Amino acid sequence: MNGAVDFPLDQAELSFRAAGDALVRRTVLPSGVRILSEQVPGARSLTIGYWVAVGSRDEQPGHFGSTHFLEHLLFKGTPTRSALDIAISFDAVGGEHNAMTAKEYTCYYAKVQDRDLGMAIDVLTDMLTSSKLDSDEFETERGVILEELAMADDDPADVANERFFEAVLGKHPLGRPIGGSADDIRGATRTAVWEHYQANYRPQDLVVTVAGAVDHDELVAAVTRTLERAGWDLSIVQTPVRRRGGLPADIHQGQALTIVKRPLEQANLLLGMPGLLATDDRRVTMSVLTSIFGGGMSSRLFQEVREKRGLAYSVYSFAPGYSDAGLFGMYAGCTPAKAGQVAQLMLRELHRLAADGVTADEMKRASGQLSGASALALEDSDTRMSRLGRSEITLGEFADLDEALRRLALVTATDVQQLAAELASGPVSISAVGALEDDAFAAILPG
Template sequence: MNGAVQLPLDLADLSVAASGDSLVRRTVLPSGVRILSERVPGARSATVGYWVAVGSRDEAPGTFGSTHFLEHLLFKGTPTRSALDIAVSFDAVGGEHNAMTAKEYTCYYARVQDRDLPMAVEVIADMLTSSLLDEEEFETERGVIVEELAMADDDPSDVASERLFEAVFGTHPLGWPIGGSAETIGAATRDGVWNHYRANYRAQDLVVTVAGAVDHDELVAGVERALVAAKWDLSIEGDPVERRAATGTLIERGSPLVVVQRPIEQANVLLGVGGIPSTDPRRSTMAVLNSAFGGGMSSRLFQEVREKRGLAYSVYSFSPSYSDAGLFGIYAGCSPAKLEQVCDIMLSEFALLAKDGITEDELARAVGQLSGASALALEDSDTRMSRLGRSEITLGEFADLDESLRRLALVTVDDVRELAVDLAARPLSIAAVGTIDESVLAGLSTIN
């Protein structure tokens, strides 16, 4: 495979020989359902995912958390299967099944032996298309989600992360919490979630991806049978929903500083700026920058903050990206007495990165780390399944391992420095949780 393969929405069939002798195939049904598979030689298991391109950013104000609420409810039973029946289907064959709600999509997935793949395709299709959203189950699950939110609220790093997204993205939907709050979940109604379900879980919204031991033609036939059994009329032609606009969105910072006072031993601090979108041509450069700066034990942050000075146990950088925006962040957990020193080091190290860039040795090390990590991750069918889903929903192209490594190899030290200069000039936001002296952080307004 030479270069990335484009995934136009109006192309009904596609077949690609990818790295490692895997075979990637894609079928777009007349109804708009998209089905992608990656057959991996020698695999004896497969992971299947059912995706819809709706996430927390698509919710209306006042309904925050409804997408995640719905994700929970689809496990609670259909006209032909109870919640226990769904659980037993996978437990009885040693399979794993779960779901995830993100800011731009929701995915229901399972990993099973190859012989059990038809069952997994059928059961998840039934869940996704025919959920009852029973009133009693709705109220039961409301309590479960409130407890889930309370558990996350007990984790100071989770709290700091949520506050950083709010601080960086402001009123932009990417700043909204995926799970909502106890208040919005308490106010959610069954009718509201039902309307959300019916509006976004349609043939033209659905993407099915499978990786591992899979026969594409059998997969397509199985998906069609399952959807027809659910009374979806696949004879009605429809175009797949358009992908989100990939043009960068101007982000207006929400706040320069957010502090949550908690009587805990550590100060959890996050420094962040707007990043780059998922489709930005500099995404390989961002991966290298992140790796060299704070992505491993040999990174600058780890060496300067932990190894040389012993100021923190956990310190790293991260760079989530979305269709039209992104975030670049730095995290550290340290004693409140060391907070100012740690923040000064993190900011000065990034300013130095923007000023002088990285060395050729650092570049080679980062590319090696990313290359190896990518290859190892693809030993897992879950990773391959997710790659197919993100390729179809967000990127509009499929890049195999060879293409990903080729792109990494093209990154130069000048590319990294130029991106660092761009990031360093963006408005800085700080989120901290712990016993915090706000005056320590109030003067940190820029990376420079």
């Protein structure tokens, strides 16, 4: 493989060799269903994912929380399988199965031995196409989700994170919590969730990805067979749903400062500003910047905040990117009385990086950290399966390890400094949870 491989929506078949002699194949059925596989030499197991490119950001008023609610309900039974049957199918073979709802997609996945792929396809297809959304199960799951939200609300780090997204992204749909609010879930109706299901779980929305010990032709045949058996008409010619546009949204800061007062021993502090889109060519530069700034024990944040001053146990930076917006954030857990000082230090370090740049040693360490972490992650079929899904749904291209390392090698210290300067010039938002005074961050955000 030489360079990234594009994934055109109108190309029926695609096949190529990736790093490590992995065979990547992609089939777009006439119905719009997309099936991708990465056959890994020597693998005896695999991970399979059924993806739908709909997430919490796509919900309309009256449907908030429906994506996550639906994720729960698809495990609750079909006309041919009860919830217990679904669970037993994977437990009986030592497999794993779960799902995740994100802001821009939902994925139902399983990890099994290669011999159990047929079972996994049968069960996942049945769940995705034929869920009953039973009224009684709906009410039961409403209670489960409310408990899940309550558990998250008891976690100050989760609360700070949700408030941080709201603070940076304002009224943009990405700023909303994935699971909705407790009021959203209490007010949810089966009709609204059913409408969400019908509108988004269709052949042109479905992406199936498998990585590990997989034969692509057998995979395509099995997925096609089970979808048709479930009643999906795959003879209707349709184009897969278009990928989200890559143009940046017009982001308006929600609020500069959010403090949630709770009687805790530690303050959970997040500070940051808008970042980069998932498709921005500078995402590799952002990875290098994040590694140097707050990505490990040798990073600037860790050294300045924890090692030199002992002000925090956990301190790091992060940079999630989406189709039309992104964030750059810094986290620290610290004594409430020190929160203002820690926030000042974190912001000061960002401005120092923007003004003075990074050293050759820092660039070398970041390159080693990122290349090593990437190689180690790909030992897991979960990571490879997810890479296929993100490549198809978000990026529109596939970059293997060799291409990722090539792009990493092109990043310069000047690139990192310029990106740091851009971040440092953005509007600063702070969210914090703990026993904090109203003026705790007055030195950064006066007034």
